[in-house]
Amino acid sequence: MRPLSPSDLLELLDRGHDLAPVGRALLLLARAWPGSSVEAREALPIGRRDALLIALRAHTFGARASFAASCAACGEQLEASLDLAQVLAEHPDEGDPGAEHILEHEGAAVTFRLPSSADLLALEGRPEGGAEDFARRVVTSIDGRSPAAETPPSEAPLPGGVAQAIAAALEQADPLAVIRFEVVCGDCGESRRQTFDIVPYLWREIETAGERVVREVHALASVYGWTEREILRLSAARRAMYLRQVAS
Ligand SMILES: [Zn+2]
Known part of the structure; x- marks a missing residue:
């Protein structure tokens, strides 16, 4: 996997500007998984997808992700x-x-598959159904019978409690889909669980890095009259040398 280049950053920002998080995740996945088809990317389970996006982040910005938070107990x-x-x-x-x-749910064997970006796309803009709609899409059979045999999957009723049981089982089956980690306050010792979502995290970093690229292009274009394409073709080392000339 290669790190995102300055021109990759600007292109991603162009194409992802108006997209919802799922669309942005799929845009990033195309970079993290070169040669894959649109169908394969949409069908990849969320945890697998996010593992590739985490690897893309580590290659581009390093393996350490930092956060600022305030302690719920002492405010530090x-x-x-x-x-x-x-x-x-x-x-x-x-x-x-x-x-x-x-x-196993109340004596019944419920089979399910891992949710993918395609499921998130299909449910986009339908927040009211939530866990129930989600479970309907991923349950493939209950005691060997398809719950969707007679009715469209989106309308097939699920036995009570299955949606909640699926949500809990997914955390086990696809652990990278929701990443939790512990933050301990150095001052009072209070600890709390925090979730890490790679898509908005990486997107914010791309925005920040993209703005820096634009500032550099602006500085060099204003002085030398080069085009954006010409400036982005320079190696990082050479661009830095010219920027030092401009600043001196
Ligand atoms: Zn504290």
């Missing part, structure tokens, strides 16, 4: 950080991503 400003290389090492990419999983 905390600097927390997460080692992304360790997160990936703890969850190796193994097994068939399309495999079915089974959970």
